[in-house]
Amino acid sequence: MTRNLHQLDQQHVIHPYTNLAAHRESGPLMLCRGEGVYVFDDEDNRFIEGMAGLWCASLGYSETRLAEAAARQFATLPFSHLFAHRATPPAIELAAALADMTPPGLNRVFTVNSGSEAVDAAIKMVWFYNNALNRPDKKTFLARNRAYHGVTVAAGSLTGLPYVHNGFDLPRGTMVHHLSTPHHYRYAEPGESEEAFTDRLVEELRATIEREGAETIAAFIAEPVMGAGGVLIPPVGYFEKMQAVLRENDILCISDEVINGFGRTGELFGCSRFGFQPDIITCAKQLSSAYIPIGAVVAADHVYNALEEYSGALGMFGTGNTYGGHPVASAVALETLKIYAERDIVGMVRAREPQFLARLAALSEHPLVGDARGVGLIGAVELVKDKATREQYPPEQKVAAQVAAACVNHGLILRPTPGDAVAMCPPLIISESELDALFDALTAALDDVAARL
Ligand SMILES: Cc1ncc(COP(=O)(O)O)c(C=O)c1O
Structure with missing residues (x-):
């Protein structure tokens, strides 16, 4: 049933913001249900939705x-x-x-x-x-x-x-x-x-x-x-x-x-x-x-x-x-x-912001990270080849996309952006431990990519 859906997707769906030629090979990451800040794919693998979808699902996925x-x-x-x-x-x-x-x-x-x-x-x-x-x-x-x-x-x-x-x-x-x-x-x-x-x-x-x-x-x-x-x-x-x-x-x-x-x-x-x-x-x-x-x-x-x-x-x-x-x-x-x-959504964000910024600041020590920035509950890490000169990897290496892909392996959805950055924008209801889990997964993904570059 699921396989069938993958095939139908490749035969019929025109995906926005997608390399349509590459999609023939890769197919979709198909998300089937959500719970709190998590979404689950068609094999019931769980991911923290670190982008709140497309910077939007502020209350997560279970707001009855x-x-x-x-x-x-x-x-x-x-x-x-x-x-x-x-x-x-x-x-x-x-x-x-x-x-x-x-x-x-x-x-x-x-x-x-x-x-x-x-x-x-x-x-x-x-x-x-x-x-x-x-x-x-x-x-x-x-x-x-x-x-x-x-x-x-x-x-x-x-x-x-x-x-x-x-x-x-x-x-x-x-x-x-x-x-x-x-x-x-x-x-x-x-x-x-x-x-x-x-x-x-x-x-x-x-x-x-x-x-x-x-x-x-x-x-x-x-x-x-x-x-x-x-x-x-x-x-x-x-x-x-x-x-x-x-x-x-x-x-x-x-x-x-x-x-x-x-x-x-x-x-x-x-x-x-x-x-x-x-x-x-x-x-x-x-x-x-x-x-x-x-x-x-x-x-x-x-x-x-x-x-x-x-x-x-x-x-x-x-x-x-x-x-x-x-x-x-x-x-x-x-x-x-x-x-x-x-x-008091503003109070909630303000309460979580110090943890968010502290974990971002810690990431700026990572060898791949040139700049780690954020405000409220939106942030990004910008990836560089050389921290001192801020030189970036050649665009064809798509390092941010590699990190985002590695995040998926660690149960986290983030998004590569122009400028070789990886964005994060979790649901505003994210808890302290979920936010820690988001950063732990991102750190592991950065380590994976740094090891093979
Ligand atoms: C700042 C900003 N303006 C406009 C849009 C367009 O919104 P939509 O995708 O709902 O058309 C977006 C979408 O991400 C956005 O981030």
Whole structure:
């Protein structure tokens, strides 16, 4: 039966982010059930899900309250929508709960089905906003190299990772300027302090605005901690100084909280942890602990007011998805937010963070590890050939992928990222002993790979 499924997979499934040719040979790692922070494959081998799936299953795999919330809503009203003045109780309550959680001034919620859709919706809102203000040329975006903002045509264009662009004709040239990656360990000049590095990046922002003209740039989009690009934590003062320049130039700031949001960094939102005040937040993933697809854009009042007025003039805010604000997804997300509040998810992450950072710091002694970094419960180790010069292994050796594969042999799922790093982002409910087991398995995997390099 299981063999049959493997064969069917290889015959019929188009896997995202997969070398489809190689998949013919390797087949899938098929996960069949979950329990707490663990998932089990089709031979019942157990793995710590050290990535919470795709940075998303914050409450682990056994949260029955979410299943019950879905079942209740399925039984009550399994579908309705928000088009043309319709509403449902869970969609309204979810919007109010999100507005309560997000920083002051961010009070207007537009619900979608994924992170990419949230970013696309934010892009459209920004364009609509500038048309509302009669600024028809203020339309391009500033993003950063190695940023991940999704895969849809517009969001994928803002993403700053070549593997998302390669082979696809995304219209990035017309809509985005990519700035340098704020990762001090890899991109600082020799001897350059974090402050000096930040100042150089801020200078680049100023120069870009001067070159392009502030009247052409609509918004800056950033993940507070870059996730898929390799868990890159901004250098000191980065967002504060960037934000000052954006404000001087009337450029909106979008905090892409699809990974950072809902406690991951030890604050409810990454923008709070890193001290900036966005005009728009995009979120998804942990919004429902990933139990059901849902994402949202939360817009500041001053952005929303322009949308409202202009939609009156045009006759419509002409965008929306059939399933945006789906009542079952909204009910599950609402229950997730209730659980976060009741269990003090931020306090839980803060309580676990010292252990997480201490175990990461210990890993920086490992001969393969050049940089070990983290905040809250998200982190990474960046692998190097030479710790002193920070020289990396040739990309074709795929050392991070080797470590991730070795982790699987030790019962742990982690993820290789660009820049030869291995990311970790466990469920936020991970216990002290489970977190120790995660690091023990990673250490063993690093030892295995170091021994054969
Ligand atoms: C910061 C960020 N934005 C957007 C997305 C896209 O989300 P989705 O995969 O739900 O479309 C992701 C996904 O990992 C993300 O990390």
